Amino acid sequence: MSTAPGSKPPVIDDVARRAGVSVPTVSRVLTGAAKVSDEKRLRVLAAIDELKFRPSAAARALVARAPKSIAVLAGDTSRYGYAETIRGIEESARNAGYLVTITVVETPHDDSVDVAVSLVLNQPLAGVIVLKFDPAGVAALQKIPSDIPTVSISGLRETGVPQAVFQEAAAAEHLVEYLLDLGHKTVHHVRIPPSRKEDGRTTGWRRALKEAKAEVPEPRDATWEPESGRVIGRELGLDPNVTAIFCGNDEIAMGVIRGLTEVGKSVPGDVSVVGFDDHPLAAMWSPPLTTVRQDFADLGSRAFDLLEALLSDHPAKRFSAALPPLVIRESAAPPKGRVN
Amino acid sequence: MSTAPGSKPPVIDDVARRAGVSVPTVSRVLTGAAKVSDEKRLRVLAAIDELKFRPSAAARALVARAPKSIAVLAGDTSRYGYAETIRGIEESARNAGYLVTITVVETPHDDSVDVAVSLVLNQPLAGVIVLKFDPAGVAALQKIPSDIPTVSISGLRETGVPQAVFQEAAAAEHLVEYLLDLGHKTVHHVRIPPSRKEDGRTTGWRRALKEAKAEVPEPRDATWEPESGRVIGRELGLDPNVTAIFCGNDEIAMGVIRGLTEVGKSVPGDVSVVGFDDHPLAAMWSPPLTTVRQDFADLGSRAFDLLEALLSDHPAKRFSAALPPLVIRESAAPPKGRVN
DNA sequence: TTGAAAGCGCTAACAA
DNA sequence: TTGTTAGCGCTTTCAA
Numbered sequence: 001m002s003t004a005p006g007s008k009p010p011v012i013d014d015v016a017r018r019a020g021v022s023v024p025t026v027s028r029v030l031t032g033a034a035k036v037s038d039e040k041r042l043r044v045l046a047a048i049d050e051l052k053f054r055p056s057a058a059a060r061a062l063v064a065r066a067p068k069s070i071a072v073l074a075g076d077t078s079r080y081g082y083a084e085t086i087r088g089i090e091e092s093a094r095n096a097g098y099l100v101t102i103t104v105v106e107t108p109h110d111d112s113v114d115v116a117v118s119l120v121l122n123q124p125l126a127g128v129i130v131l132k133f134d135p136a137g138v139a140a141l142q143k144i145p146s147d148i149p150t151v152s153i154s155g156l157r158e159t160g161v162p163q164a165v166f167q168e169a170a171a172a173e174h175l176v177e178y179l180l181d182l183g184h185k186t187v188h189h190v191r192i193p194p195s196r197k198e199d200g201r202t203t204g205w206r207r208a209l210k211e212a213k214a215e216v217p218e219p220r221d222a223t224w225e226p227e228s229g230r231v232i233g234r235e236l237g238l239d240p241n242v243t244a245i246f247c248g249n250d251e252i253a254m255g256v257i258r259g260l261t262e263v264g265k266s267v268p269g270d271v272s273v274v275g276f277d278d279h280p281l282a283a284m285w286s287p288p289l290t291t292v293r294q295d296f297a298d299l300g301s302r303a304f305d306l307l308e309a310l311l312s313d314h315p316a317k318r319f320s321a322a323l324p325p326l327v328i329r330e331s332a333a334p335p336k337g338r339v340n
Numbered sequence: 341m342s343t344a345p346g347s348k349p350p351v352i353d354d355v356a357r358r359a360g361v362s363v364p365t366v367s368r369v370l371t372g373a374a375k376v377s378d379e380k381r382l383r384v385l386a387a388i389d390e391l392k393f394r395p396s397a398a399a400r401a402l403v404a405r406a407p408k409s410i411a412v413l414a415g416d417t418s419r420y421g422y423a424e425t426i427r428g429i430e431e432s433a434r435n436a437g438y439l440v441t442i443t444v445v446e447t448p449h450d451d452s453v454d455v456a457v458s459l460v461l462n463q464p465l466a467g468v469i470v471l472k473f474d475p476a477g478v479a480a481l482q483k484i485p486s487d488i489p490t491v492s493i494s495g496l497r498e499t500g501v502p503q504a505v506f507q508e509a510a511a512a513e514h515l516v517e518y519l520l521d522l523g524h525k526t527v528h529h530v531r532i533p534p535s536r537k538e539d540g541r542t543t544g545w546r547r548a549l550k551e552a553k554a555e556v557p558e559p560r561d562a563t564w565e566p567e568s569g570r571v572i573g574r575e576l577g578l579d580p581n582v583t584a585i586f587c588g589n590d591e592i593a594m595g596v597i598r599g600l601t602e603v604g605k606s607v608p609g610d611v612s613v614v615g616f617d618d619h620p621l622a623a624m625w626s627p628p629l630t631t632v633r634q635d636f637a638d639l640g641s642r643a644f645d646l647l648e649a650l651l652s653d654h655p656a657k658r659f660s661a662a663l664p665p666l667v668i669r670e671s672a673a674p675p676k677g678r679v680n
Numbered sequence: 681t682t683g684a685a686a687g688c689g690c691t692a693a694c695a696a
Numbered sequence: 697t698t699g700t701t702a703g704c705g706c707t708t709t710c711a712a
Contacts (some may be wrong), residue, residue, distance in 0.1 A: 058401035058464040059689035078423035087418040101441045124398040226624045284566045284598045362683045399705035
């Protein structure tokens, strides 16, 4: 008929014409916002179907003042903790009808941060969640305009925007106390790259040692790569004073154990090693890793809840914390020559 | 002055008024699309700054016919291969000025798929990348309207939309041949959940065995959890005929090794075990895992390239394949009693 | 170089 | 229940 068979995608006007109704009527069946007679509804539905019409998301976004998408900014997306956190955010967001965009902030430098932030701001946006696990995340958070609803996720409590956190310091403290209780004179520490000056894990370790009046050895710095743990493990294995090692995460712990093994040390026979996170492979490791369980998906989910609260103007909670529990497996034992 | 100090975010009209110019002039300095006198430009810039004005992404999206966002649909986002693939997509997309949304398809059932797909279609969209690593991804792909530029990622070549793939079958074949060359009479197989009837890894394994006229044992089915590998490992360890095991991925291989160890078998002394993927922890494992390296980030990047080609109307390539190389470490050796 | 006018595709307000 | 009339906040003609 008069339907223009143009190659452009059909718009609402095409549907209206085809169904012989007005544009708002089509809109009404689309949104269900108002009653439409069965007869016209059917005609509209048929027209939509024949034309394969899909309403323009852009046009809808313009008229509806409430974007249904949230952005996640993160320094990484594939490492275990990051990926799980994002999974948790996405799941909650999806269930609440929000779409999630992810944008990586490669480095804490201005160029990376600006690219990421401007990409994020160039979309219709309900709010932002920033993963502040590393300096890149910290830098990104500072560049988010303050009028945008924002929630951060990190290991340390701070002021500022609403946050979801793990009480890492307390958990680390428990873990180190556990090692001390086993009879170790002190506990060495291999830390992962901190997001700021010092991470909660390191703080908790330090606190536990001071509390016990134990010597505080200089912490060793690993990268995010397990391989760096291995190198450090070899070195630590050569030091007879080292009987217990607390690693910043499980992957580093695995590397450290490998390094120790390579220089002839057994775990936990000669040296106890504990990690942090409860990585999916922690229980498969030999020996199975004693660690702290961080439920990252839940962390992400809690962050989304905070954001949703922010968006709904309920000035409810602005903070969500959880204390990660110890998971005792087999990689830590009393030091040699001591029966517990 | 006449600036309305309303609490609503400023719009372009506010800027124009404040700068004493017309709206199109503001638009011109925003987009740089046309020359504006220095004097007015400065006034506009100042007004933008004072008002903290940011152009509405929704309005821009409506008028610009080219959305700069792509959607990724996946059955999972945090497992290693998935997360790395997404990282690769995001990186390439970001560099090309695209934003990436991720949406998980929880199950292959209609309800999950419909939620995910409609969420995706409800946004301004340039194109879609579907991770077809599992049945959920396969199901999602079928529901994407055919007029939307779409690329799929999977392990098996198929017709239909453009695809980025690994030549998994060929790689698996090489890996199994390697085991056979070591002297094993046959190779057992523990497979991960297939996306369809049979995955490339299984096909390659079967092919290599047939080629060598070796017996083809019934494959064992693992879930995605390493724990399931452990259970299977214990069982296989009890079977004296088992001297070599090819696992569907490294995490399962790690579980299988753990299970073997638990029933007193040594790897590779008693049984050789190989994996697939080259997981970041594969080299840290004891013994370090012999496997196949899949560069998932590159896979994601290649998928994005295909999508970009599709969007630019260059009917260039519709397919991108890569043969993942063997990584020989220490978890496979000649069978007991045989010197190679 | 600039402004007035005209849309982008949809939903909301208002009559009828 | 339906259609007409107005926008949403921008960019893009088109004149001047």
